[in-house]
Amino acid sequence: MSLEEARKLDTQFPTYKDEFAIPTFESLGIESEKYAPSTDSIYLCGNSLGLMPKATKKAINDELNAWVERGVESHFNHPDKSLTPWVDIDLPLLPLVASIVGAQENEVAVMGSLTANLNALLIHFYKPEGKRTKILFEKRAFPSDYYAFLNMVKLFGYDESHLIQLEPGEGETYIKTESILQAVDDNVDELALVCFPGIQYYTGQFFQIDRITSYIKQKSPSIRVGWDLAHAVGNVPLKLHDWGVDFAAWCSYKYLNSGPGAIAGIFVHEKYTKNNSKDSFNPRLAGWWGNNAEERFKMIEQFDPINSALSYRQSNPSVLDVVAVKSSLEVFAKVGGVSKLREKSVALTQFLQDILTSSKYYIPQDSTDSEKFGFKILTPLNQDERGCQLSILFLPHFDDWAKNVMERVNSYLHDHAIICDERRPDVIRLAPLPLYNTFTETYYATQRLFESLDAIAQDYL
DSSP states (O other): OOHHHHHHHHHHSOOOGGGBOOOBTTTTTOOOSSSOTTOBOEEOBTTTSOOOBHHHHHHHHHHHHHHHHHGGGGGTSOSSTTSOOGGGTTGGGHHHHHHHHTOOGGGEEEOSOHHHHHHHHHHHHOOOBTTBOEEEEETTOOHHHHHHHHHHHHHTTOOGGGEEEEOOOTTOSSOOHHHHHHHHHHHTTTEEEEEEESBOTTTOBBOOHHHHHHHHHHHOTTSEEEEEOTTTTTTSOOOHHHHTOOEEEEOSSSTTOOOTTOOOEEEEOGGGTTTOBTTBOOOOSOOGGGBOTTTGGGTOSOOOBOSSGGGGOOSOOOHHHHHHHHHHHHHHHHHTHHHHHHHHHHHHHHHHHHHHHTSTTBOOTTOOOSSSSEEEEOSOSSGGGBOSOEEEEEESOOSSTTTOHHHHHHHHHHHTTEEOEEETTTEEEEBOOTTTOOHHHHHHHHHHHHHHHHHHGGGTO
């Protein structure tokens, strides 16, 4: 892999960097003798916080102006007639979100935050009965998910023994699909709910959502299947409706580029909401924004849930948050959607992998030597089993921050305005995004990474 090849690939795959605000050496507070202050950073951290679309600032300012000009009346009478009154501010996003996750419009809602939404969905879908009380998920899940599952079984009077956690086999860096299917077989009569991440936050593994969901439903339709799509939405193509997923939740600040702490989203298969009525509905955590819009402001003490995933909304959504999500989703629509972006993403991450595995510092994934100096790739090497991200484990491990290989590499990268994500104690996650990253800058990032290892190698050999 060479610089010339990187530049050639950049002529084959477009970049949409001009749609985004890119941090610079100067804005990051990095001084360099080699680079001008206005030089763009190489931002490989969209798996943690996506960059801001340039259109977002205007979108938010438009709503601030509406607040200034009309105050509360903007709920029903927006001063800019080309924009949506606040009472319906989230509704124009439904077709955009549905396209991203492969859903019907009546199966999605823009609401809440990831963990709050996950808890709300668990309350609705976790229905322990008889022997069927257990939740199957992964060991070392994102902590917030673990806390949600733990407290969910405790709310129903059970203890930790009703949580079944899977972890990679010995000598493996990620969970094989066959292990999940075997766990389903082993516990099929006791499982009430199964919930895995679409993409694992630490390793970057893309789970086989279709195969796993289908297998569970064939084994027992009574088992509810949900997915945490925090690292999958906007990253890989999804077909939640066609795959028969019961529910899913995601955040919007990573690959959806909607800002820190952005409003999140949910998917609920239409079979659970299409027959909603004031006389017949499944109880859930409810609020007035999930009620029939025509009756909402009559303040009637009768719950009449909307016949869609919107019935899970509890409160009116933050206007500023919603328009930030909308400005990003419009970029996705403009460039052809996730499936189109995935073509470049596969090539871009494979390019990154090919450079890394050609390094003298590369340690094969199946190596058990934890004392060798260099790095392993934790992420599946098969491009169909991952999204944008590659997770790099640096060895050997040292508790001392000053000796820790990952900390020293990450510091060097940051000094060169290469922004990536560290996961202590030893992992750096590199995520080249097809929207705003190029093959050329990905090549440069790897060269800086190798330089950092060259500079410290003598300390470990």
